[in-house]
Each structure stands twice: as C-alpha cells, then as structure tokens.
Amino acid sequence: MPTYTLNLNGTSTTVEVSEDTPLLWVLRDHLNLVGTKYGCGIAQCGSCTVHLEGNAVRSCSLTMGQVEGKNITTIEGLSEDGSHPVQEAWKEVDVPQCGYCQSGQMMTAAAFLKTNAAPTDDEIKNAMHGNICRCAAYTRIHQAVAVAAKKMV
Amino acid sequence: MSSSIRFNRRAFIRTSTLASGGLLIGFNFFTACKDSVKPPIDISKLNFNDFNAFIKIADNGMVTLFSPNPEIGQGVKTSMPMLIAEELDVAWENVFVQQGLLDTDNFKNQFAGGSNSIRLAWEPFRQTGATARQMLINAAAAKWGVDASECTTNEGIITNAKGETLGYGDVVKEAALLEVPDNVALKDVADFKIIGTDARNVDIDKIITGKPLFGLDFKVEGMVFASVLRPPAFGQKLDSFDADETKAIVGVIDVIQFDDKIAVIAKDTWTAMKAKKLLKAVWKADTNLESTEDHDKLLVDLLDGNSFKTLRKDGDVDKAFAVADTVLERTYESPFLPHNCMEPMNFFAHVTAEKIHLVGPIQTPEGTAKGIAAKLERPFEEVKLEMTRMGGGFGRRLYGDFAMEAAQIANLSKLPVKVVFSREDDMTDGIYRPAIKYRIKAAIKEGQITGYQLKEAAINSNMYGLIPNFFPAGAIENYQVDVANYSSNITTGAWRAPYTNFLAFAEQSFFDELAETLEVDKVQLRLDLLEKVKGSTDERIQYSPERMQAVIKKAASEADWGKKEANTYQGFAAYYCHNTHVAEVADVQIENGMPVIKKVTCVVDCGIVVNPLGAMNQIEGGIIDGIGHAMYGDFSFTDGKPNAQNFDRYRLIRMKEIPKIEVHLMKSDAAPTGLGEPTLPPAGAALANAFKAATGKRLTNQPFSKFPELLKVIPQEIIG
Ligand code: FES
Ligand code: FES
Numbered sequence: 001m002p003t004y005t006l007n008l009n010g011t012s013t014t015v016e017v018s019e020d021t022p023l024l025w026v027l028r029d030h031l032n033l034v035g036t037k038y039g040c041g042i043a044q045c046g047s048c049t050v051h052l053e054g055n056a057v058r059s060c061s062l063t064m065g066q067v068e069g070k071n072i073t074t075i076e077g078l079s080e081d082g083s084h085p086v087q088e089a090w091k092e093v094d095v096p097q098c099g100y101c102q103s104g105q106m107m108t109a110a111a112f113l114k115t116n117a118a119p120t121d122d123e124i125k126n127a128m129h130g131n132i133c134r135c136a137a138y139t140r141i142h143q144a145v146a147v148a149a150k151k152m153v
Numbered sequence: 154m155s156s157s158i159r160f161n162r163r164a165f166i167r168t169s170t171l172a173s174g175g176l177l178i179g180f181n182f183f184t185a186c187k188d189s190v191k192p193p194i195d196i197s198k199l200n201f202n203d204f205n206a207f208i209k210i211a212d213n214g215m216v217t218l219f220s221p222n223p224e225i226g227q228g229v230k231t232s233m234p235m236l237i238a239e240e241l242d243v244a245w246e247n248v249f250v251q252q253g254l255l256d257t258d259n260f261k262n263q264f265a266g267g268s269n270s271i272r273l274a275w276e277p278f279r280q281t282g283a284t285a286r287q288m289l290i291n292a293a294a295a296k297w298g299v300d301a302s303e304c305t306t307n308e309g310i311i312t313n314a315k316g317e318t319l320g321y322g323d324v325v326k327e328a329a330l331l332e333v334p335d336n337v338a339l340k341d342v343a344d345f346k347i348i349g350t351d352a353r354n355v356d357i358d359k360i361i362t363g364k365p366l367f368g369l370d371f372k373v374e375g376m377v378f379a380s381v382l383r384p385p386a387f388g389q390k391l392d393s394f395d396a397d398e399t400k401a402i403v404g405v406i407d408v409i410q411f412d413d414k415i416a417v418i419a420k421d422t423w424t425a426m427k428a429k430k431l432l433k434a435v436w437k438a439d440t441n442l443e444s445t446e447d448h449d450k451l452l453v454d455l456l457d458g459n460s461f462k463t464l465r466k467d468g469d470v471d472k473a474f475a476v477a478d479t480v481l482e483r484t485y486e487s488p489f490l491p492h493n494c495m496e497p498m499n500f501f502a503h504v505t506a507e508k509i510h511l512v513g514p515i516q517t518p519e520g521t522a523k524g525i526a527a528k529l530e531r532p533f534e535e536v537k538l539e540m541t542r543m544g545g546g547f548g549r550r551l552y553g554d555f556a557m558e559a560a561q562i563a564n565l566s567k568l569p570v571k572v573v574f575s576r577e578d579d580m581t582d583g584i585y586r587p588a589i590k591y592r593i594k595a596a597i598k599e600g601q602i603t604g605y606q607l608k609e610a611a612i613n614s615n616m617y618g619l620i621p622n623f624f625p626a627g628a629i630e631n632y633q634v635d636v637a638n639y640s641s642n643i644t645t646g647a648w649r650a651p652y653t654n655f656l657a658f659a660e661q662s663f664f665d666e667l668a669e670t671l672e673v674d675k676v677q678l679r680l681d682l683l684e685k686v687k688g689s690t691d692e693r694i695q696y697s698p699e700r701m702q703a704v705i706k707k708a709a710s711e712a713d714w715g716k717k718e719a720n721t722y723q724g725f726a727a728y729y730c731h732n733t734h735v736a737e738v739a740d741v742q743i744e745n746g747m748p749v750i751k752k753v754t755c756v757v758d759c760g761i762v763v764n765p766l767g768a769m770n771q772i773e774g775g776i777i778d779g780i781g782h783a784m785y786g787d788f789s790f791t792d793g794k795p796n797a798q799n800f801d802r803y804r805l806i807r808m809k810e811i812p813k814i815e816v817h818l819m820k821s822d823a824a825p826t827g828l829g830e831p832t833l834p835p836a837g838a839a840l841a842n843a844f845k846a847a848t849g850k851r852l853t854n855q856p857f858s859k860f861p862e863l864l865k866v867i868p869q870e871i872i873g
Contacts, residue, residue, distance in 0.1 A: 001403065018403060018424070025423035029378075034370040035363015037544075038422075039495055040576045044800035047495065075363030087361040094353045094766050097228075097774055099360040100367060100495040100544030128808040132800065134495040134545050136777035137770060138811045 004064040008033075009077025015064075023067055024048045024059040027074060035075035035103045039132065046131030049104040050074045056111035075103035078110060086110045089148035097135035105131050109145045113152055119145070165277065166284055166333050167192050167204075175211040176288075176325035179204035180281040205277075208237060208285060214309045214322035216241065217249045228767035229270045231355045233278055235763055239347040240282030240340060243321070244308040250355050271763060271825045272732065279339055285328075287337045292327035293319045342761065342822045351766035356542065368499045368513035368541040369573065376501070376569045377406055379562050380425035382415045382432050383582050386793030387643045388442045391415070394434040402428040409565050416562045422573050440642050442793035445488070445588070448612060451639045452590045455610035456484065461635035464621035465693075468631035470596070473604025477596035481670055485593070485659035486854040489612070489788040490586035490648055491795075493805065496544020497579040498555040501571040502563035504529065509536045509560060510569075514543035514550055521553030525560040548647035552584045577798040585788065586648030587612035591659040595667055596631070602667060602682070604631040607660070611638045613645045616652040622693040623653070623729055624701065625660075628682040643790065649778065650830040653730040655855070657834030658783065658841065661726035662853065665842045675725050675842070676709045696729035704736040704756040704819060711817055712738035712754035722748070724843025726835035731827030734758040734819075737776065739812075739839035741847045746866050748847040750780060750812040750840055758819035759826045765818065771828045773814050779836025781806025787856045804858070 003016045008031070015030050022041075027033040027050070036059055039047030043061040050059045051073040078084045082091070086106050096102045105128065112127040113119070119127065124145045133141060165181045169192040179192035181204045192207060193199060199207055199219055206220040218234045230250055238248045286306060293311040294301035296319065303314040309321045359366050384390065394415055396408040404424035409416045415432055419425035474480055500513035509531060515521050515538070522536040543550055559572040574582070589611040596604030605625060609615055615636035626632055648654060668675040683705075686698040705727050708714075714723060720742050727736040740752040753776050762768045785804040789796045797803040841852045850863045857864060 020427070021421075021423050025421060029421040029423065032372070033363070034365045034372075037367075037495075038369065038497070040800045041426075042576075042799055042801060045495075082358060082362045090361050091353065091357050094351075094357065094770065096354055096357065096360045097770055098495065098543060098545045099354070099356065102360055103363045106361065125809045125811075130807075132495070132805050132807060134493055134547075134805065136774040136781065136806065136811075138777060138806075138808050139773045139814055140770060142808065142811070 002064075004068045006067055006069065007071045009073055017064060019063065019065060021064060022060050023050070023062040023064065023072070026064060027059060033074050033076050037100055037103060039101065039104070044132075045101070045104075046108060047101050047104040049107040049131065051107060051111055054111065054114065056108045073107075075107060078106065084110060085151035086113065086144075086148040089144040089151060093140050093144040093147055095137055095140040095144050097133075097137045101131065101133045101135075105133065105141050109141075109148060113145070113149055117149060117152060119149055121146075166281055168288070168329050168333065169194050170326060170329040171196060171209065174325075175209055175322075176285075176329045178208045178210075178281065178285050180207075180277065181205050208241075208281065210285065210289070210321055210325050212322040212325055214243075214320045215247055215249065216243050217251055219251050228354060228764060228771065231352050231767055232271055232763040233274050234355075235347050235352055236274060236278035237282040239345055240279045241286050242306045242308065245347050245350075245352060247309060272827065275824045280337070283337045283339050284333060287334050288328045288331050289321050289324055291331055291334065292324040296324060296327060348761065348763050349765065352764045353766065366542040367496050367544050368501070369496055369544070371501055371512050371541055371571070373501075373503075373569055376571060377418050377420055377566075378422045378425045379416045379418045379559070379570050379572045380422075380429040380575065381558055381562075381572060381578065382417070382429050382434060383578070384413055384436055385581070386436070386442055387641075387790070388438060388440040388793040389413075389436040390439040392435040392437040394432055396432055398431040398433070399428045402431065404428075406568070407566055408432075409562060411561045411565060414558070416558075416572075418562070418566055418568065418570060425573070426575055443641055443643065444791050444793075445789035448588055448639070448641070448790075449486075452486075452588065452610040452612070453484075455637040455639060456590055456592045456608055458637070461608065461637045462615075464616070464634045464636055465626060466633045467626070467629075468604075470604045470606045470631045470633045473596040473598075473631040474594065474606075477598050477603065479597040479670060480594060481597065481663075481667060482592065482594040483663055483666065483853060485591045485655070485662065487589050487655040487658075488786070488855065489588045489643070489645070489790070490782060490786050491580050491583040491788055491803070492545075492547040492549035492648060493580065493803070494543070494545035494547060494549050497574040497576055498549070499571060499573045500556040500559040501569070502556070502559035503569035504560065504563040504567065507535070509563075511536065511538040511556060511560065512541065513556060513559070514541050515553060515556055516543070516546055516550045517553060521556045524553055525557055528557060529560060529564050547649045548651065549584060551647055554584070576800070580798055580803065581795045583795075584644045584646040586651075586654070587614070587645035589652075589655055591656065593659060593663045595663070597667075597670065600671060602629055602671075605629045606633045606635070609634075609636040609656075611636070612641045612643065614638055616656065619693060619695055620652055620656070620730075622691075622695070624686075624696055625682055627686040627689050627691055627694045642793070650730060650833050653728070653834045654779070654782075655837075657726070657728040657730070658837040658855065661728065661835060661838030662841050662851070665725070665838075665845065666851065674715075676705060676714055679705055679725075679727055695732070696734065700734045700758050700819075701727060701729060704734045704758050707817060707819065708736035708738050708754055708756040711756065711815065712740070714738060721751075722843050722847035724839045724841065724846060726838035726842060728831070728835040730834060731829075731831045733826045733828065733831035735831050735835055737832070737835045737839040739836075739843040741840075741843040743847055743866050747864055748844045748866065750810075750843070752813040752815065753780075753836065753839065754815045754817075755832060756817045756819065757828075757832060758821060759828050759831070760821050760823040761825050762818050763825055768818065768828055769816055772816050772832045775830065775832035776814055776836045777806060777811055779833040780812070780840055781810070783837030783840055783855050783857060784810070785856050785858050787859060
C-alpha cells in the first residue's frame with residue numbers, strides 16, 4: 001500500500017492507505033481525527049469540510065493523491081484550544097442542536113471569513129448554502145458567522 | 154404558590170456515602186424504590202436499574218449529575234440538570250453532567266428523550282434537588298446545634314442566624330447518614346434563579362473542537378467495521394451471492410451472511426463500504442414489490458371506501474351534511490419521508506462468552522437490549538449497553554434494527570465490530586414516515602360550521618392516542634374521525650411529531666378555506682370556534698381553548714395580521730400537540746414570479762421555559778424543518794425500491810431558503826411541556842395559506858416543489 005505525507009494541522013504526517021481512500025476516512029479511521037464528519041460521501045452535505053491550503057474542501061471527495069504534500073487543517077487544528085473566532089462565536093451563539101454538522105459548518109465559515117471580512121447577510125447565506133444542517137440550526141449558524149466576522153476584525 | 158406534592162420522597166430518593174468521599178443521591182421518578190435498594194458506594198457501579206439518575210455532591214461542593222438520558226439535539230441534557238441546580242441552590246457553573254456510563258447493569262428506567270422528557274422530569278428532578286438541600290441544611294444545623302429552620306442557603310453555602318457558614322461539601326458526610334426528610338417545599342416560580350435563564354449546550358466545548366462524542370466516533374482497540382448489503386427493494390429476499398471480488402480486496406476480513414443480508418467486515422470503514430459494492434447478489438421477490446403509484450391508488454380507494462374505524466364520534470355528521478347549505482370537501486396528500494439524521498445509523502457490538510457489549514446512538518436502550526438478548530438467546534443481564542450522543546433522531550433512533558445487526562454480526566464473527574450505514578443505506582433502509590392522505594368534509598348551515606368529518610388513509614398504521622380529540626374536536630357539534638390503513642411491506646414508524654406533522658397541514662389549510670367560504674377573517678374563525686370549547690367537561694380534550702386563543706391573538710398582533718404592506722401576503726396556522734400550544738404567521742413575497750417565504754412569526758405556550766436559549770433553538774429548528782419538508786420532502790418507490798438514495802436526489806432545506814424567524818414565548822407558571830416537536834406541524838400550513846394569499850392557488854399536496862404550476866404567479870393573477 002502506498003504511503004502519503006501531508007502537513008496536517010501543522011505537523012508532517014505520514015500514513016499508509018490504499019490509494020482510493022478518501023481523505024475523510026483517512027482522517028477518521030487511520031489518524032483518529034473524528035471531528036471531521038461523514039454525512040453523504042458524495043460532496044453534497046458539507047459535514048466533511050476541511051481546509052486544503054486554506055480553502056474549504058469536501059474531504060469525502062478527495063483522494064490521498066490529491067492532497068499529498070499539501071497543507072490540511074481539520075476542526076482539531078482550527079485553533080489550539082477552541083479560541084478561533086468562529087469557535088468562540090459558535091459557543092457564544094450556542095449554535096448546535098445535535099451538533100453533528102457543526103464542524104463542517106465552522107470550517108466552511110472560517111475559510112469564507114478569510115476571503116470576506118465584512119460579509120452582508122446574502123453573502124453569508126451564499127457561503128453557507130452548501131452545508132446541510134438536518135436539525136435546521138440555520139438561524140444561529142447565520143448569526144454566528146456574523147458574530148465571528150466582527151471578532152476577526 | 155408551591156407546587157403540589159404528589160410523590161413520597163422517601164420512596165424515591167435514597168442516599169449513600171461514597172467510598173471516595175461525598176454524598177450520593179439516587180432517585181427514581183417512575184416507581185418507588187424497593188426498601189432494600191441502596192445507591193452504591195462506588196461511583197463506577199451506578200445501578201440504573203433501580204434509579205433513573207444520581208447526584209453526587211463532592212466534599213469540595215461540586216455537583217455532578219449522572220444520567221443515562223441520551224441527547225439527540227433537544228437540549229434535555231442541559232435543561233434537566235438546571236431543575237436540580239435550582240432547588241439544590243448551587244451555582245450553575247458548579248454543576249456537571251455525565252452521561253453514557255460504562256458497564257451499567259441495565260436500563261430499566263431510562264427514558265428516551267424527546268418532547269416528553271422535560272414534562273416527566275419537572276417535579277421529580279426538582280423534588281430531588283430540594284430534598285438534598287434540606288438534608289444538607291439539617292446536617293449543618295445539627296453540627297451547629299441550631300434549628301434547621303433558621304438556616305438559609307445561597308449557591309452552595311449554608312448560613313445560620315448568627316451568620317456562620319458551612320459549604321455543602323463540609324456537611325456531605327453527615328448528611329448521608331440522615332433520614333431522607335419528607336414534605337420539603339419546592340421554590341415558588343417567582344424565586345427561580347436558574348430555571349428561565351439561558352444555559353449553553355453542556356457539550357458545546359467538545360462540539361466546537363471536534364472531540365469524539367457520537368456513535369460514529371466511538372472506537373476500541375481491535376475494532377473492525379461492517380458494511381451491510383440488504384435487499385435493494387422492500388419485498389425481496391436473498392437468493393444467492395458471490396463474494397470473490399469482495400474478498401480479494403486488501404483489508405477485507407470476512408464476509409458473513411445473516412437473515413437476508415450480507416455483512417462485509419473490514420479493517421476500516423472505507424474498505425468495508427467499497428468492498429460491499431463488489432458483492433454480486435441475486436435477489437428474488439418474496440412479497441409484493443410496491444410502487445408509489447400503487448399506494449396512491451390504494452389510499453384513495455380507502456378514502457372512497459367503507460372500511461373505516463371510527464375513533465371519535467359526536468352527534469351525527471351524516472345528518473349535518475344532509476341538511477347543510479354548503480358542504481366543503483378537500484383531500485390532502487403526503488409522501489413517505491426518510492429521517493435523514495445527519496449522523497447515519499451505526500452501532501458497536503462485541504459478543505463474548507461473558508457479555509454482549511453494545512455502544513451507540515439509540516433512544517430505546519431497554520427495548521433494544523432486550524430484543525438483542527432474546528435474538529442471541531442470552532440472559533438480559535449479560536447485555537451492557539452504553540449510549541453516545543446522537544447526530545439527530547427525529548424518531549429514527551427509536552428503532553434498534555441497526556443495533557440488532559451489529560449484535561448479529563458480532564455474534565457470528567466474535568469480533569468487536571461497528572456497523573456503519575452509508576448515506577445510501579440510511580436512506581434506503583429506513584423506517585419511514587408513512588404516506589398518508591386525509592379527506593376533510595365540513596357542513597355549513599346559516600353561516601355556522603355544523604358538521605366536520607376527518608378521514609385518514611395511511612400506510613401501515615393510523616393516528617393514535619388523543620390525536621382524534623385535538624382541535625376542532627369539541628368545537629363542532631357533529632364531529633367524526635375515521636381511519637383506515639393499508640399494510641405495506643415498506644417499514645414505517647415515528648417521524649418528528651408523528652401524524653400531526655401532516656394532519657396539522659391538512660386541517661389548518663382546510664380552516665383557511667372554510668373561512669374563505671364563510672367570508673370571515675381566518676384568525677377570527679379560529680377564535681370563535683375555540684370559544685365554543687370553553688367549559689367543556691370532555692376529559693379527552695386536553696388542549697386549552699384559553700391558551701390556544703391567547704397564542705393566536707398574540708401571533709396575530711405580533712405579526713400585524715392583516716397588514717397592507719405592498720407585496721406581502723400572510724398565512725395563519727395554529728396547532729396543539731405534545732401539550733404545547735403554537736400559532737404561526739408566515740409572510741410571503743413575490744420574487745421573479747414566485748412566492749418566497751420571508752418571515753415566520755411564532756408564538757409558543759410551553760409552560761415555564763427552563764432554558765430559553767435552548768428552547769429558541771428547538772423552536773426555530775422545528776419551524777424550518779416543517780417548511781423544508783413541506784416544500785421539498787419527497788420520497789417515492791418504484792417496484793419496492795426507493796427512488797432517492799442520497800442528498801443529490803433528496804432535497805433538504807438549506808441556508809438560502811430560510812426565512813427570518815421571530816419567536817415569542819408566552820409567560821406562564823404552568824409546568825413545562827414539549828418543545829422538540831410542536832412548532833413543526835403548523836409551519837407547512839402557515840406557508841401554504843400564505844402562498845394561497847399570494848398566488849390565489851391552494852396547495853393540498855406535499856411537497857409543494859412537486860407542483861411548480863401552483864407556485865407560479867403571472868402578474869394578472871396576483872391577488873390584492
Ligand atoms: S460527507 Fe462530504 S460532503 Fe457530505
Ligand atoms: S446541529 Fe444537527 S445536523 Fe446540524
């Protein structure tokens with residue numbers, strides 16, 4: 001089985017897996033980083049969102065070949081201690097219901113706010129539209145993105 | 154106003170001194186404890202067969218609540234400890250909640266969460282807290298040699314008349330030796346300090362940092378993963394299969410057949426899922442392979458036919474129809490719905506000679522553990538089940554099919570194994586909301602509604618409990634509810650707000666049309682009907698006409714009902730279920746020739762709100778869920794096979810489709826009632842009624858997105 005090396009949450013990490021294994025399952029089953037969630041496996045729900053070179057991507061649809069040697073950040077690496085402005089905003093607004101989709105929501109929001117520091121309501125809606133929340137905590141997700149934007153200034 | 158005392162506290166509260174120090178209080182709020190029962194002295198040996206929950210008060214004054222109560226996203230894990238903290242009089246920051254204990258003996262008294270939890274917990278949790286507080290006071294008073302009545306408490310500190318103080322932790326040892334006192338008064342509602350304040354989700358720090366919490370995150374050394382191939386269509390059986398290609402995949406450990414299913418066991422999830430796809434199975438039809446078209450016809454036949462069972466009958470509806478000036482009749486149709494919990498079904502099992510160890514997200518631990526013990530022919534006592542946090546429930550995790558599969562596979566393989574459903578498995582091997590059709594007929598005579606008949610035709614089973622006695626039962630003299638069903642091999646079950654999730658749409662849409670026919674205001678029609686229920690002595694009628702009128706009036710005023718803003722159209726709905734009264738007003742605007750939902754104003758009377766921050770999340774989620782499924786939720790079958798398998802073909806509501814939501818909670822001194830479900834049922838009706846106001850077209854079938862011609866507005870058709 002081939003080995004792959006990635007820069008994962010700031011640490012060079014090597015893993016031996018079959019070449020078709022999606023990054024999502026490498027993170028969850030091989031590297032014990034279970035904060036990244038499985039929701040659909042076909043890039044439809046956003047539960048598995050991580051950062052690849054700082055951009056939000058769907059880890060269920062990336063093979064190891066595509067991320068070899070790249071910088072990957074997962075929810076566990078978003079901050080050392082939960083102090084990223086997005087995490088703080090999520091806590092302040094008390095966003096989660098079941099909580100399952102929330103790491104994907106936060107990773108999408110964190111990448112988005114880097115590209116748009118002062119988003120309008122419509123821009124927030126557009127940015128978050130790809131992430132499903134089955135519990136429909138959308139009102140608070142929206143609110144928390146706005147709160148995080150203010151914290152990041 | 155102190156709450157009534159209905160329980161004998163001595164019977165349901167027991168205490169012990171922990172070997173490690175501190176006071177342990179076990180309590181049981183369904184039945185009294187047997188005399189011989191005592192809480193353990195070792196915190197790792199908590200016995201949830203004899204008690205529902207335990208409170209530990211450590212000698213540093215910290216309070217820990219041990220509860221096996223699962224969390225499915227309704228915040229009960231936060232609100233229940235608030236009840237104890239309130240009466241115990243400790244600072245909320247010093248209360249910790251621990252759930253999912255290892256190796257509990259069994260699960261007799263666990264409750265499933267859901268809308269009922271807070272209602273069941275309301276008195277016993279508070280009484281336990283109050284009793285514990287009294288015992289600590291009594292211990293301190295004895296130490297000081299003063300009368301207990303001169304002592305007061307504040308956030309874990311006991312003070313006597315001289316101003317001397319002792320912390321709870323200082324007297325736990327002595328308190329544990331005291332008799333459990335009786336007749337401890339509960340706080341007045343006006344004195345609440347914690348109940349009614351905002352408390353964050355107790356798992357918030359773990360959720361925002363991605364810590365393992367859910368069933369899918371659970372792992373033990375040596376664990377393997379199973380992906381299961383099940384019959385692709387309802388009504389099929391396994392004929393034969395060939396697993397050669399599957400077994401050739403590196404990482405596949407075993408392929409096991411059980412029942413009509415084939416499990417692929419592999420060292421990781423991905424390998425199991427991909428190797429499953431290489432199985433070559435031959436299926437044969439066992440029973441009917443049913444399609445949605447067949448169901449549509451069968452249900453209409455039932456509505457047209459004569460095979461009804463009558464669930465409630467007042468007066469004589471037939472006579473009312475015969476002498477009516479006008480008869481209004483409408484049929485409303487809804488599809489099957491999958492639950493689509495964000496975390497797909499999964500469960501861990503390990504079967505050894507000594508025990509059956511089960512871990513995962515389940516709302517019915519006792520029934521599941523019992524079923525598995527019976528299936529594997531093992532004594533119930535050998536089953537150890539731990540519950541994890543659940544990535545959504547909506548009714549799906551009431552059923553233990555996935556845990557049973559895990560146990561069967563673990564039993565055959567003797568490996569510690571986790572069954573993981575792919576999204577496709579989760580959507581196609583569901584226990585669905587059954588497709589249902591309603592036909593409602595009303596008689597109008599001299600401007601009054603004189604008769605009302607509701608007929609339900611459903612797949613597999615019908616409305617139950619008190620539902621036939623919901624509004625407008627009691628408001629109309631001649632009233633009848635008839636039900637019939639067709640038994641299908643497609644599995645169906647509870648789905649968030651069972652039956653009422655669509656019944657509310659049908660009835661509240663019908664009332665809109667009744668008001669149009671009668672040419673009266675839609676809100677006023679409902680208020681007038683409720684007026685007639687006042688003073689009713691019918692015990693089956695549990696909705697309160699007064700509380701219902703109050704939420705309706707408040708919703709109408711907050712939403713500025715009847716407002717004449719340009720391009721704003723309103724729809725109204727009000728409903729009672731899960732002991733909660735709700736009214737909703739939807740505001741719709743026309744954009745690019747289509748009606749678009751812009752705002753929902755919602756008024757809720759759910760009694761005392763324990764945690765408003767959590768309550769608002771539930772309320773908003775329920776409304777959006779109601780709108781989302783009314784708009785998009787569609788699940789159909791062709792020859793027994795679901796037509797959608799994943800989110801590419803099954804649409805869930807997303808961020809851009811969300812209206813602004815304004816919630817008003819009624820001030821109340823009444824005991825808290827359900828919140829996880831009641832705001833969902835009226836949402837679809839409020840929306841359809843607003844669409845009617847905007848387009849002049851009435852939607853009677855869900856999902857609305859299936860009827861684009863009814864959602865289109867051509868300029869001359871715009872009403873108003
Ligand atoms: S799991 Fe990757 S988008 Fe759904
Ligand atoms: S919080 Fe449950 S899916 Fe988003």
